[in-house]
Amino acid sequence: MDLIFEGILKAFHLIFTLDPEVLGITLLSLQVSGTATLISLFIGISIGTVVALTEFPGRRLVVSLINTGMGLPPVVVGLFVTIFLWRNGPLGFLGILYTPAAMIIAQAVIATPIVMGITLAAIQALPKKLRLQILALGATRLQMVWILVKEARLPLLAGVMAGFGGVISEVGASIMVGGNIKGYSRVLTTATVMETSRGNFDVAIALGIILLLLAYFINLVLTHIQQRERPR
């Protein structure tokens, strides 16, 4: 128990003294996971909407694949991204293995199916007649899609939170493709793993608390946007 108490003290110490290393690690976590979530939003929402609104052969297969992707194990993603980005791998010419950019790619791969799956469910949950109604009012197809997405913003923001929560807390892929390099690709989760294996449990607990606080504040902002005007 003493250890947990020490960890909490350490966390506040690190936060209030604005420890430059911890600050850098926290900012990088935010940058990497934030960028990855943004990328996953563009891809996830657009593909999710298209699949939700169109009929095509094999649609059920696609939907089941997307839903499976929502549980994509980060280590498996990490492994494949690493192999692709190796110097002598198919994307080796990019030279971005062990950089924050590689971590963004891996995390975007993890978050995209989550956002896509939730988008799909959210758009499909809208009443069917709504589409006809919007079109009948003279909207173009693009306008209709835009209105539908806006109409589904409550579950869509839940998707954003799920995607962001999935990647900010993820460690397997980040450590594999980022390498946990000091001052460069070290994020909160990988630093926690390292401090634990170094036996610095107080620092590890402190980093964990900072991660939780960070996740809490991000979700607070998102929840604020989500709940600001309740439909109906």
Next chain:
Amino acid sequence: MKQKKIIHAVLAGLAVLLVLMAWAPVQAQQKNIILSTTTSTQDSGLLDVLLSIFEKKTGYFVKTIAVGSGQAMAMGQKGEADVLLVHSPAAEKKFVAEGYGVNRRIIMHNDFIVVGPAEDPAKIRGVKGTPQVFKKIASAGSLFLSRSDKSGTHTKEMAIWKEAGINPEGQKWYQQTGLGMGQTLNIASEKKGYTLADRGTYLALKKNLSLDILAEGDAILLNVYHVIEVNPAKWPKVNAAGGRAFADFMVSKEVQDIVKTFGVEKFGSPLFFPDAGKKEEDLGK
């Protein structure tokens, strides 16, 4: 509604900033060195000290990938690392002989120790010779935790079992963690088991462990670290100049002097002993 616009603007601004900042640190390739090394050099904190000096001096940026010696050499074999700092001599010799590495140079050593609970259920305290110690653990059927990750420590452990003439694989008392040294020590401490550890990691974690050193000081327990440059003839993309610069730095007097005193202040005794220029065969005499 004004509030809404402000939040939108802030969010959009943040988003753009995030994208810009995350991509900024992508640096030119030739200035990067990928150092593949064992976890003990990173977990002990030695590398943090050495790398900041090296980077300031040369302008190179070192990407340390801390893995077991086995995986470090596997990366070297694929040309995915430029220079290795490892401690698995038999595998290293094979690595160099097969042409994957060049210029294998000795850096430092410390030693392995057998640790276990103070009660010592297998009565190994004071037993002469590490293979004998392992035999006693096996015949007593006491819990032994193995790294089983092809690290230098694991390779050493397997060599000792072989010397003892015992195949522990599949035995009830033999558990394989597949984890790093620090985690394996924690598990051994919690489950009151024996394990083979490098002294540096043990000293660094000692305050949280209920494990005692029960056997030490045998010649077979010597733990030697070498630096190896990955052969650029095999893999043209390897940063040969950078790898060479790092290897030269590790054998320099400056580094050797730091190694000599590293950890004395924090742990009461040095974690590593500098060996540059010596021959492996002469160590431990």
